[in-house]
Amino acid sequence: MAPDRGSETTAEAATVEAALGSLSLQESQSALAQVVDSSDPVASTPPHLSHDPATNAKRTDPFQFGQRHLSESDDVFEYNAWDHVLPDSAHYDFCESQYAAQRAAPVSDFDRDRFNEHPEKWWDLFYKQKTSTFFKDRKWLVQEFPVLQEITKKDAGSKVVLEVGAGAGNTAFPILRMNENPELRIFAVDFSKKAVETMRSAEDYTNGNGVMSAEVWDAAGDSLPPGVEEGSVDIVIMIFIFSALNPKQWQQAVTNINRILKPKGEVLFRDYGRGDLAQVRFKAGRWMEDNFYVRGDGTRVYFFEKEQLEEIWGGSFDVLNLDVDRRLIVNRQRRIKMYRCWIQGRFQKKAPGTLPE
Template identity: 60%
Template structure:
């Protein structure tokens, strides 16, 4: 399943694109079985074979692959394994890293600087990374079957809205596979530079799509998009770029543009991902929320947290005002990026699917392991 894994890693439109290719001291050494002690079977299952003809693509959006790591397996037989829980050594190291990160947070000056104008740093990022745009994300239609539906020749008038840090990374491949003459694509990004790159691309066709600057957490709707008109919203590694204080407005904006029964296709970072564990001192903004070296922000989600947010519960409900250290605060911190608990008057979305995609990447030459964790979901407007 190395091809599937490569596609999953490739999709990340962020400064962590090359992370899976690097090794680090945090990875855990693995003992290699002695010669003659390996487990043998009469027949190798197709999904475990090195034969390229068996490198099967995923068909179920939440299976995440079929290369399971069983007891007795040689972990370095393949470049990656699916559904792998982190081992005790990695968990212990991760918690040590998180404690170190909390003890050395971003300064108040820098916190204000990064939070006051996040688009500025994304503009700089895309100015330096235009070559990474518009790759063919083949996994999208495998993971989100609704994209097959809206791009079918006889699907009729459909609107797909992509909201993203790097919108266009997924919109252009949809155009490449589209057979629906009545499909309209809107790609919106809060980075002006990202939109400029989209509009200057050879495949940008104003008869089929529209690219605009739009902050999903703003008070306005995207240019040219009206309420209750969108069939599908793509949010691929964008929600993590928002401050927790922006989640509610973003979710409500997506709810506004979707038709009743419209669908959100979602993928983003999960807590404990290698990208989070690797952060050093001076990068911690709030719990699970960080500043990368280039000034862009990134949040790492828990599954239950996402279920609450997309159901319409913003912020953790607690019985008192205790903070994470067990001490109470008389008044909320005005600079905090953590939202107060607010529940929508009625549920906003049904959680159709919400899964945790855990992978273990392997450096076979150096005998190192690296753990990745992503969240993937489909949310339907009530």
């Protein structure tokens, strides 16, 4: 996954997107502190009833998505972020006007073809321009997906994890570092050769004692990942990767993931939801089709509805969890409100004999 970095992006939005594209509640609040004036006396405001730090830090339900609720009596600019905030009708009207303006000035036919023909080229350029230090490790993974803690325990037994769209390894490497399971195997795949080179050159990779293997693989291609056998994987991780595919590629990607997984194997999923700040701010020349855009760096991104993902994955998978993670991000110094929307899910491969006719 990569943040939006189009030429149309304002400095404010770029800062927020780079900091928050895939962070947890606690990390996003911490990152936002870098955006807000640290000398602001409000920054030291003590917690009140709508913010219980103890509860925030000790969620028992990974799909609870935080406890900082915004009530009518709260000052919206008192904190950097609020959870479960549904935008009001005025904001939805604003979004629809933005979408109409985007559709009225779409990507040219020439650009649409070149961005879709060889998408890996644009990701190669992206990773070539960014160093591995640019990317932030996803330390929130175990909080959101506790199964990762289970499979890395010393006595967990033989387990295989495949991360699709591994990028610079900011999901795979944290798993590798916390691993105590001598029988764990991690496959980190990406269709960008440059991304795979970045992972292979990392110190964690060379010191990983063969636990991790980084390979080039197109999730919507016709073959399985190098070294991965059909029906051999326990966990597939897809964090902000499905949105990088053309909608025409979704079914093939789901079919490939289904082939790779063992019966009852799981997909851990997180991606962009419709109406996210990153979608609303797109300007002219970025719209390719409804909810599907090209960023300024040539990479693509789609914004999903929850019901849409249920339909896409529900045919050959049981949807164990699927929820919308909404947050209102606030820049208190500039009095700006920014709505974020992500969708997080767990899909389990159906056992033989339970697939629909």
